[in-house]
Amino acid sequence: MSDVPLNDLRRGYDDRADELAKVTAEVLSSGWYVLGPQHDAFEAEFAESLGVDHCIGVANGTDALELALLSVGCRPGDEVVTAANAGFYTGTAARKAGLTLAFADVDPDTLLLTAATVEPALTERTRAVVVTHLYGRLADVAPLRELCRARGVALVEDCAQAAGAVGEEGAAGSLADVAAYSFFPTKNLGALGDAGAVVTNDPDRAALLRRLRQYGWSAKYTVSEERGRNSRLDELQAAVLRVKLPYLAEANARRRAIVARYVEALGAGERRMVHGSAVDSTAYVGHLAVMSTPSRDADRAALTAAGIRTDVHYPVPDHRQPVLGDSYADVHLPVTEAAAEQILTLPCFAEMTGAEIDRVCDVLHQL
Numbered sequence: 001m002s003d004v005p006l007n008d009l010r011r012g013y014d015d016r017a018d019e020l021a022k023v024t025a026e027v028l029s030s031g032w033y034v035l036g037p038q039h040d041a042f043e044a045e046f047a048e049s050l051g052v053d054h055c056i057g058v059a060n061g062t063d064a065l066e067l068a069l070l071s072v073g074c075r076p077g078d079e080v081v082t083a084a085n086a087g088f089y090t091g092t093a094a095r096k097a098g099l100t101l102a103f104a105d106v107d108p109d110t111l112l113l114t115a116a117t118v119e120p121a122l123t124e125r126t127r128a129v130v131v132t133h134l135y136g137r138l139a140d141v142a143p144l145r146e147l148c149r150a151r152g153v154a155l156v157e158d159c160a161q162a163a164g165a166v167g168e169e170g171a172a173g174s175l176a177d178v179a180a181y182s183f184f185p186t187k188n189l190g191a192l193g194d195a196g197a198v199v200t201n202d203p204d205r206a207a208l209l210r211r212l213r214q215y216g217w218s219a220k221y222t223v224s225e226e227r228g229r230n231s232r233l234d235e236l237q238a239a240v241l242r243v244k245l246p247y248l249a250e251a252n253a254r255r256r257a258i259v260a261r262y263v264e265a266l267g268a269g270e271r272r273m274v275h276g277s278a279v280d281s282t283a284y285v286g287h288l289a290v291m292s293t294p295s296r297d298a299d300r301a302a303l304t305a306a307g308i309r310t311d312v313h314y315p316v317p318d319h320r321q322p323v324l325g326d327s328y329a330d331v332h333l334p335v336t337e338a339a340a341e342q343i344l345t346l347p348c349f350a351e352m353t354g355a356e357i358d359r360v361c362d363v364l365h366q367l
């Protein structure tokens, strides 16, 4: 019996192979490969799906975060407050922009930032807060927005893991000043290579982002913006994303149903699915099925013995990343640090078979 994979991108491709072959052949024979009609159409369709006014396609999600930070006026030396449990992507983007990182702890139930956890981390130097909709669960953005507004700080959403998530106030990416998306192949809306986008309702910010993503050009060959770079979404990836976007809601529902099965299998013991309480809500899209367990090593070994692949998202809290040296040695984030020892990611992707889900559930039930 073959292992149950954490994810299997090949199945997602196989399901749409004919449509993908058609659109990619059209792009290849069109002679137009960067910033063409597919890109324009994707920007419009994705913005419409989120209920935002502007989408700016870029090369990947890390660029999207960096450009989003620049677009809200962050300048070298400014401070960015973020969570330390979201894979250091914001850290990479902020450091590239010359910004200083500051970390806030997360809520013990959701492992997300809240206004209450962010507030103590704000200082005079804070220019922006980045809130990550971790594992595909929308953070409670409204109180964060209030807090940031009151303190004159910009709020950026990191929606890389939350494509298709819609809460009472609207879709991921429509809730703050600006938002970053990644369309890395494993994401709920995944390209067949690197891709990303920044979305916003602010027309001036959108125009700035368009300049920044293309050399800082205000017009062709006219460089007017500091910190411009080349970060564009190419035609092939845009065409692929346009094929996949209409299927996103259905795929997300399948992911939620898988996590619901895991919740049921774990029952009421000391182990829990971190976002198990959200499986009936479109504000959760099951990007990663993360369980919290007091005995991770033993549970992981039991799953591995049964041929079930697992991973940890993420094992190293940001403030303990080696690249930062001991700059944050005196920063303690008790919830983040404890969670890093207890989280375990289970297989979850829309194309999982019923038999595979049953195999995972059988082991979870016995833990």
Ligand SMILES: Cc1ncc(COP(=O)(O)O)c(C=O)c1O
Binding pocket: 060, 061, 062, 063, 065, 086, 087, 089, 090, 132, 158, 160, 161, 182, 183, 184, 194, 195, 196
């Ligand atoms: C939360 C989060 N933010 C940002 C990124 C960065 O996106 P990319 O890999 O496209 O640069 C990722 C994933 O890779 C992510 O999971």
